Amino acid sequence: MEKHPNGLSIRNVSKRYANGVQALQNVTLNIPPGMYGLLGPNGAGKSTLMRTIATLQVPDEGQIFLGDIDVVRQKEAVRETLGYLPQEFGVYPKASAEELLDYFAVLKGITNRAQRRETTEALLRQTNLWEKRKQKLGGFSGGMKQRFGVAVALLGNPGLLIVDEPTAGLDPTERVRFLNLLSELGENSVVILSTHIVEDVSELCTNMAIINQGQILLEAEPLEAVASLKGRIWRKLTDKHALPALEQQHQVVSAKLLSGRTMVHVYSLEAPGNGFELVEPDLEDVYFSAMAGCFGKAIEQQQAEAVGI
Ligand SMILES: Nc1ncnc2c1ncn2[C@@H]1O[C@H](COP(=O)(O)OP(=O)(O)OP(=O)(O)O)[C@@H](O)[C@H]1O
Structure with missing residues (x-):
């Protein structure tokens, strides 16, 4: 596949943990803008790759470029344009959705109050949480929490959005609602969806890779494959x-x-x-x-x- 100027290019990335587990082995991927599915069973190395792209850990070997940004060396530049919904997404149970999103917006550097209000309202509406905005996050269902996580991840219009196994604990209705939300994103930005659920990829993604035991088994367009x-x-x-x-x-x-x-x-x-x-x-x-x-x-x-x- 051709390298895209706004895409993510992963070159020969390897990672071995201190306990000897080779979590990634010579991983090379070209991820263009749009929805990209990273599919693999438990323990395949998906989260390790997601955390590495999200600058939360460094690879032992290899390079990652987001457009011209060197992801391994220019962490701050990546973080400015990164939205990351990790596998375990903790929320402050006593805060309301509106309060916490506002707080994260400040952290993201949206200091102008009016702009922040506009941004958070748009995101709460987009994630279908506007009606629940005053409700405490501790009372949110799994699906609502995940949608709130997407709202947080979308603050600041990220050029790179990473969602790590987002549908794992969701019931079928919430899962469909969540996938519909994701399907509206990712025309211009790179959206990586890591999952062990084949349907997540077949329903959403225009490009995909299959990973197992730290190795890429296939990189393809789902329909072509x-x-x-x-x-x-x-x-x-x-x-x-x-x-x-x-x-x-x-x-x-x-x-x-x-x-x-x-x-x-x-x-x-x-x-x-x-x-x-x-x-x-x-x-x-x-x-x-x-x-x-x-x-x-x-x-x-x-x-x-x-x-x-
Ligand atoms: N911090 C760590 N220290 C040691 N080994 C780790 C660490 N994190 C992950 N591993 C191991 O690395 C391998 C890849 O794990 P990883 O979490 O990246 O896989 P995954 O595809 O995300 O799996 P899951 O769906 O179960 O989260 C597994 O064997 C895991 O046990």
Whole structure:
């Protein structure tokens, strides 16, 4: 993908914690303006990467540029244009939404009272919290807190907005409401959504990467990635006890319970026979195929090596 002048460019970033965990390994990504999904399971390294981009920790190796700003060296310049909603977002329970947002606006440097009032009102309306602005944050639901977090993160019109696993604890209604809010952002700014929920990415993001064990498995446009799996994913409804044998014979990418039976998806360039039928792939198939190592960078590298031989 081409480097964009207002985009985020991550080059060969690695991070090993003191306990020996290699949380990031040679991560390279080009993130253009718009909604970008960073998808991966628990412990994949998402938060480590988000915190590194947010200047809260430094990588052992590698470079990160936001446009011309060197993220690792010019922390203050990044922070001026950064909005960050961390995974654990604490609020002062006794403050009202309006009071706390006003307070954060002061911290963000919006010292003019009238301008601050205008800004906070617009953000409380945008996040659908205007009616609740006098309510204490301690009484807010999980979804309301997350939307309040977005209001805080949006103070000062950030050119880079990072939201780390925002939908994890939300019920379906709040989740949809939250995703709708995010979908209105991010045309001109870089918005990175880190998540382990495939639907978050398929519903929102124009570009994405899949990360596992600190390594990027795939960097793609979701629609293109799905299209390139066409003709390669086959399914069969079977019993749980038949799974080990199927795993021996086929490249199983996922096995999910469906009304007490098991729906197995396998990756194969040719019809696997054995009662399998071709299925229209979706982003979940992309995710599981990349995790299983039969799609994405790992396989591209293998193919390149094979050609080299
Ligand atoms: N401060 C730390 N010290 C030591 N190890 C850490 C630290 N923070 C994270 N790790 C480890 O680094 C790896 C990556 O963790 P990270 O939190 O970045 O993953 P994640 O994808 O955000 O996962 P989750 O969805 O569970 O938050 C994990 O093995 C984790 O246990």
